[in-house]
Amino acid sequence: MSPTRPRATRAAAVPEQLGFAGMPERLFVCTPSKLGAYADCPRKYRYSYIDRPTPPKGPPWAHNSLGASVHTALKNWYALSQERRAPGALPTLLKATWVREGYRDVDQERAAYHRALGWLETYVGGLDPEDEPLGVERVVATKTSVLALNGRADRIDSRVGPDGPEAVIVDYKTGRSGLDADDARGSQALALYAFAAERVFRRPCRRVELHHLPTGTVAAHEHTPESLSRQVRRAEETATDIVAAEKAVAAGADPDESFPVNPGSLCGWCDFRRVCPAGAGVEGKEPWTAVEHLASS
């Protein structure tokens, strides 16, 4: 689910708290989703990555189960030999790693399974079984002066562009429709994968694509070195804010003030709605709300 909300207000950076003068600052180890959690809501970031034990979460979401099942089936499809990569392999693949959690009942789960199988059959029918991606569920990692960044890209394709071989980031989507080039352009995660993949594979990686399986559509964007740098800079700013907030807490600041809530439309979908003071008054979604339409459409 990705209902939109304004970016969280940046916590005031406290440069003098970032490290002792003259001492190199440790790199901030992160994934795109860790940075995204803070940008969405600093309090959610604290619950997810700092507070230990982790505060109790709500029940699992059916849309996460569905997304994970589809992603794993595609990963395993590419693990087959090229002769066996055919739509007929999909029922076995999907069944073998189907995640059952979060559905309202067996009928809803069954409808989701059949819908997912249809998406996969159509999608795989359009793939060339002889294409070998550079990576499938591939972790790419790189460093900047601030970040030690790593992330798992759904797929990294090898294609030939106007200037020779290039890498392309492919991200599978199973949720909301209506994704367009702006979504691909604005995705910090995709840009960071591209930035890292370019270094890992030592070839240009500028194109990022969102493959929406339910509609069979692709939303794409061609980054430039400048637009990738902008996204990296934004990620570094977020990391600086997080480190400043963590250090403020270590120095005695109120954790609730250093990691403020950011109430909005995401609260209804938040795992921590029940423990968060801002989420307590929000009507939560049912774990299966986002897949309800699959049984009726």
Ligand code: SF4
């Ligand atoms: S319920 Fe809302 S304000 Fe609270 S942690 Fe979750 S997203 Fe943030």
